[in-house]
Amino acid sequence: AQSVTQPDARVTVSEGASLQLRCKYSYSATPYLFWYVQYPRQGLQLLLKYYSGDPVVQGVNGFEAEFSKSNSSFHLRKASVHWSDSAVYFCAVINTGGADRLTFGKGTQLIIQP
């Protein structure tokens, strides 16, 4: 069965610093990969997705993620964080056929320090 691991439950970063949130997946083939963000008291919103091709994908608000098949990883990055990036970030995977449901990691809470 597919699974997603986000090893860091909470990450604290100073405003303006760079960010990396880690995600490892377990799946027999190459799945579709996603990062979702959940702002306080809001529903989950899609940040970016990877289906195939260039392993570095760009998302909204300056976020990007890099797919690594050899490491079974899909880490999220941002060059310079803003206080408004404070949220919970979820990595998710679905099989490439799409006829299945999204499996989420447990999420990483991002705290931005002034």
Added chain:
Amino acid sequence: NAGVIQTPRHKVTGKGQEATLWCEPISGHSAVFWYRQTIVQGLEFLTYFRNQAPIDDSGMPKERFSAQMPNQSHSTLKIQSTQPQDSAVYLCASSAGNERLFFGHGTKLSVL
């Protein structure tokens, strides 16, 4: 487009009572998903429908949970004899079939 609409936003029930949660997917979307979110377990898949047909309910606690999608404009999640461990945020999402999910704000269920 109003997005995925979930009602109510908050529901408080007493132990043993029934709770019905409603979801209105985005018009034209063919798939509807239900997830449960807790601090401890994170986001747990419950069930999903495609073109109103139940496809996968492997995440549903079998005895007290049921879900229906009587028409393309809404789905319901019913929990009978609610227990304190059912307290969670229940999220509904819809998809046009291209793997991207659009989520509602969720229904926070509190069982006293």
